[in-house]
Amino acid sequence: MNKNLTKKLAPGHATCAGCGIPAIVRTVLGATDEPVIVSNATGCLEVTTTIYPNTSWKVPYIHSAFGNAAATAAGIDAAQKALLKNKTLRQAQGKKPAKIVAFGGDGGTYDIGLQALSGALERGHDFLYVCYDNEGYMNTGCQRSGATPYGANTETQPAGTQSFGKDKQRKDLMEIVKAHGIKYLAQANVAYLDDLKRKAKKALETPGPSFLLVLQPCTSLWRFPTSDYVKVGKLATETNFWPLYEIEDGKYTINYTPSNKKPIEEFLKTQGRFKHLFTSRNKNIILQIQQQIDENWEKLQKKVSGI
Amino acid sequence: MKNKPEKNKSNIKAMNGGYAMAEALRQIQADVMAVYPITPQTTIIETYAKMKADGKVATEIVHVESEHSAMSATIGASAAGARAVTATSSQGLLYMAELLPVASGLRLPIVMCVSSRAISAPINIHGEHGDVMAVRDLGWIQIFSENVQEAYDDVIIAAKLAETVDLPVMPIMDGFHTSHTTERIEICDDKDIKNFVGKRKAEQSLLDFKNPVSFGPVALQNSYFEFKIDQEGAMQKAKSEYKKICAEYKKISGRRHGLFEEYKLDDADSAIVIMGATSETAKVVVDNLRAKGKKVGLLKINLYRPFPYKEVGRELAHIKKIAVLDRAISFGAYPPLYQDIVSSMQHAGSHKHEIASYIYGLGGRDTLQKDIEKVFDDLEEGEISNKVKYLK
Numbered sequence: 001m002n003k004n005l006t007k008k009l010a011p012g013h014a015t016c017a018g019c020g021i022p023a024i025v026r027t028v029l030g031a032t033d034e035p036v037i038v039s040n041a042t043g044c045l046e047v048t049t050t051i052y053p054n055t056s057w058k059v060p061y062i063h064s065a066f067g068n069a070a071a072t073a074a075g076i077d078a079a080q081k082a083l084l085k086n087k088t089l090r091q092a093q094g095k096k097p098a099k100i101v102a103f104g105g106d107g108g109t110y111d112i113g114l115q116a117l118s119g120a121l122e123r124g125h126d127f128l129y130v131c132y133d134n135e136g137y138m139n140t141g142c143q144r145s146g147a148t149p150y151g152a153n154t155e156t157q158p159a160g161t162q163s164f165g166k167d168k169q170r171k172d173l174m175e176i177v178k179a180h181g182i183k184y185l186a187q188a189n190v191a192y193l194d195d196l197k198r199k200a201k202k203a204l205e206t207p208g209p210s211f212l213l214v215l216q217p218c219t220s221l222w223r224f225p226t227s228d229y230v231k232v233g234k235l236a237t238e239t240n241f242w243p244l245y246e247i248e249d250g251k252y253t254i255n256y257t258p259s260n261k262k263p264i265e266e267f268l269k270t271q272g273r274f275k276h277l278f279t280s281r282n283k284n285i286i287l288q289i290q291q292q293i294d295e296n297w298e299k300l301q302k303k304v305s306g307i
Numbered sequence: 308m309k310n311k312p313e314k315n316k317s318n319i320k321a322m323n324g325g326y327a328m329a330e331a332l333r334q335i336q337a338d339v340m341a342v343y344p345i346t347p348q349t350t351i352i353e354t355y356a357k358m359k360a361d362g363k364v365a366t367e368i369v370h371v372e373s374e375h376s377a378m379s380a381t382i383g384a385s386a387a388g389a390r391a392v393t394a395t396s397s398q399g400l401l402y403m404a405e406l407l408p409v410a411s412g413l414r415l416p417i418v419m420c421v422s423s424r425a426i427s428a429p430i431n432i433h434g435e436h437g438d439v440m441a442v443r444d445l446g447w448i449q450i451f452s453e454n455v456q457e458a459y460d461d462v463i464i465a466a467k468l469a470e471t472v473d474l475p476v477m478p479i480m481d482g483f484h485t486s487h488t489t490e491r492i493e494i495c496d497d498k499d500i501k502n503f504v505g506k507r508k509a510e511q512s513l514l515d516f517k518n519p520v521s522f523g524p525v526a527l528q529n530s531y532f533e534f535k536i537d538q539e540g541a542m543q544k545a546k547s548e549y550k551k552i553c554a555e556y557k558k559i560s561g562r563r564h565g566l567f568e569e570y571k572l573d574d575a576d577s578a579i580v581i582m583g584a585t586s587e588t589a590k591v592v593v594d595n596l597r598a599k600g601k602k603v604g605l606l607k608i609n610l611y612r613p614f615p616y617k618e619v620g621r622e623l624a625h626i627k628k629i630a631v632l633d634r635a636i637s638f639g640a641y642p643p644l645y646q647d648i649v650s651s652m653q654h655a656g657s658h659k660h661e662i663a664s665y666i667y668g669l670g671g672r673d674t675l676q677k678d679i680e681k682v683f684d685d686l687e688e689g690e691i692s693n694k695v696k697y698l699k
Contacts, residue, residue: 035516039383050524060513062386063523064409068379071371075339075383075391076513078367082338082389083514085365098516116379119372 005030013056014048018219018226020190020233021045024132027193028101028212029059031200035098037076038062041069041108044139045132060098067112069102070120070129076100077125099204100127106147107137110171121180121209128203128210131173132190134218142221142273146171149241150292151285152273159276164285169292177211178247185211186246186255191233195244195255202246215242223272235267240297245304252303264290318494324458324485325350327492328394328420328478331462333364334500335418338389338507341369341377345399346432347482348422352394374399378406378419385415386522388512390466392417396482397424397438404442407475411446412538413522416469416476416507419447420462423583424482425670433671434482436583440635440643446538448476448545449612451582453568455480455490457609460562463495466504467552472545473510474538479611481584481634483671499559542613549610566615568607569622571597575604577628577686580619580648582608585634585667585674592679603683614647620655623648628686630663632698642666642695661691667698674698 008029015021021044029036038061040046046063049056064072080097104113109131117129136154137143144154144166153165177185184206186199196214203210217232219225224232236242239262244255265286268274277285322330328351332340342352358364369384371377377393384391395403400421410417425435439449450465452458461478469476480486495503511520526534546566553564568586571593572578579589586607596603606622608614623629629652633642640646645664652660665682667674678698685691 037387037513047525050521052524052526052530055521055524057521058519060516060519061521062383062513063521064379064382064413065405068375068406071376071379072383074369074371074376075341075380075385076387078339078369078380079384079387079389079391080514082365082367082384083387098514115372116376119376122372123370 008036008057008059009049010056010058012054014051015044016220016226018229019044020216020229021132023193024130024190024196024214024216025103027196028128028130028200031197032099032204034096035059037098037100039069039073039076039100039102041102041104041113042066043105043108044134045103045105047139066108068116069104069108069113071116073100073102073127073129074120074123074125077127097126102127102129104129104131105139106131106133106135107145110146110173114176117177118180121177121182121211124208126208128212130212130214132214132216134216134222135170136221138218138221147173149289151277151289153276154273164282165276174213174247182209182211183207184246184248185213187213187242187244189215189233189237189242189244190217191230192237192244192256199246221273224270228270232267232270235262235270238262239264239267240293241267243297243300245300252300254300254304264293318496319491320494321489321491322455323350323487323489324452324455324480325422325487326354327455327459328462328480329354329358330494331459332392332420333358334495334497335390335463335466335504336364336501337366337392339367339369339381339384339391341371341380341391341393343371343374343377343395343399345374345396347424347434347486348394348396348399348420350486351420351422374402375406378403378410381417381419382406382410382413382415385410385417386413386513388507388509388514390507392419394420394422396422397426397432400438400442401426404445407442407445407447409523410475412534414473414538414541416473418462418465418469419475419477421477421479422482422486423479431670432482434484434584435669435671436634437636437669439477439479440637443612443643446474446542447612448474448542448610450476450478451609451611452478452480452485453584453586453607455485455488456492456562457564458485459492459494460556460560460564463500463504464549464552464556464564468545468549470504470507471548471552472541474541474545479583484584493560495560503556503559546610546613546615564609566610566618567622568609570605570607572604572606572622572626574602575626576602577630577683578604578606578623578626579630579632579679579682580606580608580623580644581632582611582644583634585632588674588676589632589679592676592683595676596680596683601683601687608644616647616651619648619651623652623660624655626660628661628691630665630682630686632665632667632682634666634668636666636669663691664695665698666695672699
């Protein structure tokens with residue numbers, strides 16, 4: 001394995017075969033040469049990288065609880081500010097504070113960690129928050145979260161004779177984060193690593209808080225072959241299910257427009273979690289999903305042109 | 308005051324418990340303080356914020372959006388090697404409950420000032436020990452203060468103790484009775500306190516890039532148990548370290564602190580065991596009854612966790628009749644301090660002790676001298692059963 005890639009997160013870890021989380025972490029942390037400190041919410045990343053007495057982390061790392069990665073990062077930020085007033089420490093650390101990066105899944109970010117994230121953003125702490133979004137509580141076996149898309153089958157809102165799975169749209173986390181007036185935030189996708197790297201670099205260079213929302217197709221619980229996560233990830237963007245865009249100082253930019261936009265079925269049919277939609281009874285659900293995607297895309301384009 | 312020259316400023320002040328705890332936090336020179344309001348703790352953080360606004364402290368203040376984040380930020384700061392502090396009460400303490408065992412499990416020497424208060428429902432903002440009792444098994448050292456002077460002293464002792472044993476400490480004062488009561492207290496010199504607590508030297512820190520550490524790993528069936536036994540070892544060590552630190556503190560303050568305070572116990576036949584602000588009322592009652600020739604005494608517990616079972620047992624060994632006064636209720640069980648005293652007495656002395664249980668002062672209910680007198684009357688008349696009585 002490329003030694004440069006594993007400088008901060010070692011190759012020895014216990015994520016599932018075909019999981020994109022390590023690629024997200026390595027790409028984000030690889031976007032800076034400055035020292036970094038990681039704050040991690042409870043979840044897939046944490047349980048697979050820190051099984052005592054081993055750790056995959058080659059950079060300072062803390063896991064405290066599920067809903068507090070941003071608040072923990074806030075405390076580290078305050079500590080750095082306080083302790084860098086101390087001369088010896090300042091010299092040891094090259095006078096500059098380390099970059100603080102918080103990682104949380106969608107459960108730890110959209111749901112249980114949202115308040116802590118909001119508080120940390122409002123206070124303007126110097127940190128980057130990265131949400132790896134696998135659209136549900138995957139570490140505990142695929143329960144519905146505020147990020148789970150309409151129509152998905154989960155263990156806590158399963159499809160059945162009276163149910164087509166989740167009957168609500170997911171939260172628009174990007175707009176929630178944007179409302180805090182932070183200088184840089186972006187939506188990315190693990191299947192587009194160059195785009196993610198560029199965004200991570202920008203985010204890490206932004207003074208104050210910045211935010212990345214990264215789609216992370218979950219081979220185990222979206223249910224697709226382990227070899228397909230790049231393919232599934234690409235289809236999410238090629239269908240406009242997951243557009244790549246960024247917001248700098250309130251200004252929207254779409255980073256990728258599919259030249260030949262694919263229908264949403266192309267994305268849905270690759271995954272077991274949407275299998276139940278391909279029945280005559282649930283045909284209209286797919287239509288609704290398509291309609292919602294088209295509306296969202298239109299709205300996003302309007303935001304880009306400032307209408 | 309105005310006419311006095313600055314240099315002759317006396318160290319004797321009038322202040323309430325909230326202000327006194329803030330004053331102690333200023334003197335220990337905390338690096339980071341997370342602040343979130345809740346009555347009756349808010350006086351601490353407001354006083355501290357004003358000190359910051361006036362340039363009297365260099366502390367980084369984090370204006371968190373909840374107590375959950377207050378404890379989280381304090382954990383992050385402490386893991387980064389900072390001297391990190393916060394303050395809370397009641398629901399706020401319970402809102403932090405998820406993170407309290409994280410702080411102790413990570414062995415972080417956080418100091419959290421608690422102005423203790425009743426817990427909902429029904430909501431009640433007044434003094435009681437129900438909040439701190441609810442979190443007594445989460446690995447925090449707990450020290451109870453009797454009055455404003457002790458509230459000040461205990462924060463300083465807590466800071467030194469925390470960093471000596473790498474465990475978080477909760478100095479506790481009774482909400483309102485101590486936090487909002489102005490009393491005469493003596494403040495130590497800034498320099499003395501600075502030398503006494505020293506600078507924090509964290510063995511491991513998130514700011515150590517040469518030796519990166521992973522804080523808060525997953526520990527499974529093969530290691531979790533050992534982590535907890537180690538933590539208990541540190542807790543036991545805290546007891547002797549606390550005694551040493553109290554002795555050292557006496558040298559600079561002239562004030563005696565210890566595991567507990569024995570009040571007129573030597574020749575007593577019956578005694579009350581109590582913690583916190585109501586000890587003062589009870590001491591007055593002891594004095595009054597002594598004046599009438601009654602052989603009564605009092606034991607006030609200072610260090611509640613870790614609990615000094617052996618020492619308490621020895622201290623009370625000669626007392627025939629004991630009444631334990633709890634300012635908390637433990638639903639479906641005997642009250643917490645009572646349970647601890649019964650455990651303490653199990654192996655102490657040769658005769659059987661009669662131990663009565665009383666609950667007082669819930670939700671800020673006044674406990675008057677006559678209530679305490681009633682307890683001693685009960686003991687004298689042999690009205691001691693295993694039934695919990697309420698002083699209300």
